[in-house]
Amino acid sequence: xxxxxxxxxxxxxENPTLRMMLGMCPVLAVSTSATNAIGMGVxxxxxxxxxxxxxxxxxxxxxxxxxxxxxxxxxxxxxxxVDMAMAAWFFELHQTLGLFIPLIVxxxxxxxxxxxxxxxxxxxxxxxxxxxxxxxxxxxxTTLGCCRELLGNGSIFGIPxxxxxxxxxxxxxxxxxxxxxxxxxxxxxxxxDMALEARARTVAEGRRQRALxxxxxxxxxxxxxxxx
Amino acid sequence: MVxxxxxxxxxxxxxxxxxxLLAEINTITAPKIQASQTAYKLKAVQKVLPPYDxxxxxxxxxxxxxxxxxxxxxVELDEELGKEGVVVYPxxxxxxxxxxxxxxxxxxxxSGDIEILLGVSPAGRVTGVEIIAHAETPGLGAKxxxxxSWKGKAQVVGRSLSESLVVKKDGGEIDAIAGATISPRAVxxxxxxxxxxxxxxxKDKVPAASPAAxxxxxxxxxxxxx
Numbered sequence: 001x002x003x004x005x006x007x008x009x010x011x012x013x014e015n016p017t018l019r020m021m022l023g024m025c026p027v028l029a030v031s032t033s034a035t036n037a038i039g040m041g042v043x044x045x046x047x048x049x050x051x052x053x054x055x056x057x058x059x060x061x062x063x064x065x066x067x068x069x070x071x072x073x074x075x076x077x078x079x080x081x082v083d084m085a086m087a088a089w090f091f092e093l094h095q096t097l098g099l100f101i102p103l104i105v106x107x108x109x110x111x112x113x114x115x116x117x118x119x120x121x122x123x124x125x126x127x128x129x130x131x132x133x134x135x136x137x138x139x140x141x142t143t144l145g146c147c148r149e150l151l152g153n154g155s156i157f158g159i160p161x162x163x164x165x166x167x168x169x170x171x172x173x174x175x176x177x178x179x180x181x182x183x184x185x186x187x188x189x190x191x192x193d194m195a196l197e198a199r200a201r202t203v204a205e206g207r208r209q210r211a212l213x214x215x216x217x218x219x220x221x222x223x224x225x226x227x228x
Numbered sequence: 229m230v231x232x233x234x235x236x237x238x239x240x241x242x243x244x245x246x247x248x249l250l251a252e253i254n255t256i257t258a259p260k261i262q263a264s265q266t267a268y269k270l271k272a273v274q275k276v277l278p279p280y281d282x283x284x285x286x287x288x289x290x291x292x293x294x295x296x297x298x299x300x301x302x303v304e305l306d307e308e309l310g311k312e313g314v315v316v317y318p319x320x321x322x323x324x325x326x327x328x329x330x331x332x333x334x335x336x337x338x339s340g341d342i343e344i345l346l347g348v349s350p351a352g353r354v355t356g357v358e359i360i361a362h363a364e365t366p367g368l369g370a371k372x373x374x375x376x377s378w379k380g381k382a383q384v385v386g387r388s389l390s391e392s393l394v395v396k397k398d399g400g401e402i403d404a405i406a407g408a409t410i411s412p413r414a415v416x417x418x419x420x421x422x423x424x425x426x427x428x429x430x431k432d433k434v435p436a437a438s439p440a441a442x443x444x445x446x447x448x449x450x451x452x453x454x
Contacts, residue, residue: 032365062242066235070242077246081253088260091268095361170407173368 003128010132016109017140018186023107027141028178030100034157037145039093040100041138047082047104051075052130055118071114079104147181148172273317276347276356277327280319282438289316293429299421302331320438327355328434334418337362338369338410346422353388357381357419369411379403380412384419393420
């Protein structure tokens with residue numbers, strides 16, 4: 001597969017959150033505000049790139065029978081490292097996200113990409129895949145966070161946007177709001193895809209029609225009897 | 229035929245490598261994390277106390293108390309002083325005690341404990357409240373952290389035990405947050421419990437006059453400790 005395709009498939013076609021529906025726990029729990037969502041997204045992105053790279057490097061040395069415990073050990077170490085680094089350099093963000101960072105270990109996107117991609121591809125391609133998937137995750141969770149914060153609190157990234165007249169929909173920052181918004185986003189994505197497919201079909205149809213016109217010299221194709 | 233020795237060896241190598249990596253990172257980050265935590269707390273200490281000219285962190289006292297109940301003063305081990313109890317940060321202005329700050333924990337948060345730092349004047353009045361740690365719902369209960377989103381945080385300042393420290397919904401005078409009464413109620417409860425502990429255990433325990441000679445104001449501007 002071409003590297004550019006590896007990079008972009010995580011963004012849309014195989015988007016981990018809105019397409020493959022992987023790693024729902026952090027997505028639903030942390031997307032209450034845009035700031036939290038982007039923090040979680042970036043932390044997951046960092047772990048994903050690092051774990052994909054490490055696993056692609058050592059994949060040949062690890063026997064198939066122990067690959068899962070070995071991968072989990074490596075992923076857990078990387079997550080702990082990210083956790084400690086965040087506590088050291090982004091203390092305030094770590095205070096809000098503290099509980100969810102260790103949970104990245106069990107985010108199935110990480111192990112899924114380790115098994116599904118890094119274990120079969122080169123280190124460089126795995127980094128690119130980690131970047132694509134991580135960005136896809138970050139973008140979806142941040143979009144979800146922005147929508148929920150805007151509707152539930154009238155702000156985005158803590159900046160009030162909707163003014164005092166707006167009455168916040170508290171439901172959106174509570175757990176049910178996460179499910180509702182996630183469903184709406186996944187449906188929107190599907191709708192966009194359907195529109196794109198329909199347009200591609202129309203274009204192909206038009207091209208065939210033109211080719212047909214050319215072949216018959218623009219004359220209408222005579223219909224077989226009984227088709228009028 | 230699976231070679232068991234090879235499997236064990238591979239897992240061992242991975243485990244040892246992970247352990248070494250984590251130990252290394254821990255040595256780098258541990259002092260930074262400690263410093264961030266202390267700085268965070270000291271920033272809150274500065275906010276809840278009235279103007280002072282001493283160094284509350286250096287003059288801190290550890291007072292043993294018996295806790296319990298839905299809200300209690302936070303008992304911790306001060307490793308530097310080697311004592312266990314409530315860590316009290318006193319504020320002195322011109323050698324006279326003007327306030328004390330200490331942590332109070334409420335077990336009545338919406339999700340988990342809420343730790344507040346409470347500033348109290350020698351007369352037993354609240355001089356300030358800061359939220360140190362909580363796990364309240366972001367965008368809802370979490371609004372307790374800032375005065376802009378929860379007016380009640382400023383309303384408790386200046387009150388003593390003889391005045392209302394109850395949210396309006398429970399018939400008191402403190403504003404709650406629409407849709408999230410539990411969090412402000414827990415903070416009010418912690419303030420009340422903190423004042424009770426003050427009257428029972430802290431009053432007269434902290435020297436009323438500065439233990440050290442007052443630092444000249446020119447050398448150490450008010451609250452400019454770090």
